[in-house]
Amino acid sequence: MRKADVIIIGGSAAGATAAITARRHYPEKEVFVVRQEKQVSIPCGIPYIFGTLGSASKNIIPDAMLEKEGVKIAVETVKALDVLRQTINTTEGVITYERLILATGSLPGRLPVPGFDKDGAFPILKDIAHLEALQKRLQSASNVVVIGCGFIGIEFADEIRKLADKKVTVLEIAPYCLSLAYDEEFCVEMQTLVRSRGIDIRTHAKVAEIQGNGRVESVRLSDGTAISADVVIFGVGAIPNVEIAKAAGIKLGPTGAIAVDRAMKTSNENIFACGDCAEKISFFGGRPSPLRLASIATLEARIAGANLYSIRREHDGTVGVWSTAVGGLAMATAGLTETAAKQNGYDCVAVVVEGPNRHPGGMPGGAPTKLKLVFEKNTGVLLGGQVRGNESAGEIINTVSACIQKRMLAEDIATFQMGTHPALTASPIAYPLVNAAEIAISQMRKTRA
């Protein structure tokens, strides 16, 4: 029987990060990543396989990252977990552990409509063989329908549209694409851009059936419209993969994911969980959070990995920070949108500022940047931010995230010490973050007066 000090089940963003963290915090311990994939896809890079990268083999988490830290990798499928004996059963035998981290990820969400399983209907799996099969199928497809217009739907659609001779349609049940991430004005802007790139986005579109004789031929909407389709891709969320945990008697939480405390410990003293398979609570109010992102997974993994043998850090709750990019336009979001803040019961002040990301605006690479900040009205605490701009928007949002995490007030942000440069950023006189905070302060003062 093989022995490991620490076993991590799963080798994607959560598993890899948990393993590296465990080695850094407990260098005397042997850490095994047990995963079923020979090679692991970079989860967020999957849409780019189909256009920009051209191959699933160019989107791999390098094992060298793990090997450099002394992590052992075992490619085998876990069949069962015995929490009393502290062992896992795999296709290759039994391994004992002192501590275990469940990083089993998620499975693609299913749409409860007839025809979901027809040939040519593809859920989004991270499995490389599956992705290669989809890629092959796309080569001969003329009509591609993507169901769900969140980040993944938009990114898939835009990448597939880069291939020759494809009609790409995206179906979204909500009034706008990306409506969970952004307020309406940002959603509409991205939607308009994506449409201008030749993609047919249909909102308010409720899918009734995937039609076809064995093989998909069309998607029928609830209003009776039928859209021709050779390939249908489902970007409709993710379901925590909790099978092993559940069978082993580990408690699940309110959303059906593995229940964890703030240290990422499960109901079993020696077992932690992180990533898509684990329950999340919101940084705002502590309610369960439905967000499933690689960046969230890696944070949880850094907490789980550090806490294995003594509790060293705790989770403050999920802020939710993420971004997307289409055709040189980047959009990023952190924390609550204005809509979400109001839905969560916050009385809030929202400010939008827009200006060039260079100074003077005529410097090369100049593009208008739009920033929205949402503050709680009475306290002035920053609840969320949204940015639309060029490449740098992907890092601007991380400054916004820092402000949210440290519960900074509009006043703190108005006196933020930022660096600026003509060729790299907006002007210090009108730096968007600071400018928006100062305008919010004026508005809050007016409301109080």
Added chain:
Amino acid sequence: MRKADVIIIGGSAAGATAAITARRHYPEKEVFVVRQEKQVSIPCGIPYIFGTLGSASKNIIPDAMLEKEGVKIAVETVKALDVLRQTINTTEGVITYERLILATGSLPGRLPVPGFDKDGAFPILKDIAHLEALQKRLQSASNVVVIGCGFIGIEFADEIRKLADKKVTVLEIAPYCLSLAYDEEFCVEMQTLVRSRGIDIRTHAKVAEIQGNGRVESVRLSDGTAISADVVIFGVGAIPNVEIAKAAGIKLGPTGAIAVDRAMKTSNENIFACGDCAEKISFFGGRPSPLRLASIATLEARIAGANLYSIRREHDGTVGVWSTAVGGLAMATAGLTETAAKQNGYDCVAVVVEGPNRHPGGMPGGAPTKLKLVFEKNTGVLLGGQVRGNESAGEIINTVSACIQKRMLAEDIATFQMGTHPALTASPIAYPLVNAAEIAISQMRKTRA
């Protein structure tokens, strides 16, 4: 006699921002910017006039920014300030004030060597006529020598080198260029890049004399070397412009700038100062800081403007955040370098990480990003950071700055909630900020054990 509620002397980064802030905080008050320039140069944009922009007229702070906020602009030269009568005397007459903000900026530093005033020797003034004269002179110059290899020296040299048929030499007394901003490994990298672009950087170069018969002909170094020069540009720092303040009896501070408290108030109850003319104290230890940057000026202006009629905010001390960019390579710095931290008496741990700014690294626009973080060893407090990368480095440094300002610990940063995207940022598994903090934690633990 004209009357104003608030007078701001100076219309550059500090003056303009102070005026906008005053109007936002005290909308019932009339705010006058009194400045001598009809049009005001963007200070940080000045080097780009000579190459990228092509004209001083393309590098102007737009008056519309002020007018939109209801700020009045008076183009006249202030000759004296009478603090008892609360008036200023200008070339156009007398104006009374309730509150005054001194934003009189700085004058170029002088080099104590013979020949400093020869025809063809140019200090860096913000005055447009002066900049146009320099530009005209550069057209016919073959040999250009820039004295001082800080940001300004490098940016001037690189922009002038973009013009046809110029030999450009930069003289630096220190062993490396940019040594006040970066640790050696970053300085050397930038220096190598700048040299590879055909610019002759000479370090350890002490200027002894500007030679020539009336007009500059060469620069003689203390080792006897003479370097041919048609134009000599001095990028050797800035001296606070305190003439009006001093004559009016307002107290000066230890470095000769206008003394201010944490509210940016001077020794006179009704007078504030901000920007290059005002004293600065460091965020680290509270000693006087020699930094003079537009971004620092605008922060001070936001404090001064908000405090005019009641104290609403205070200065925590200057962190110092700034960046530069040459040929697509951006470098940025915040807080203390490792060298400066040690000079300031801190026992510190420094970590350098390097990796692609995309995931996978093969995504378009991918470039290696290097990040260095410096922590105080016993507390784990972040003291400073340096970034080398592409455009986004200019915003990554602002996340670093947020962490410094909130006195975040390595532990806080290791659990930072960042957003990532394949087309915009590094991978969440190896996000540089978080990765560097985690490595620092391992190192600090080892040191303690």
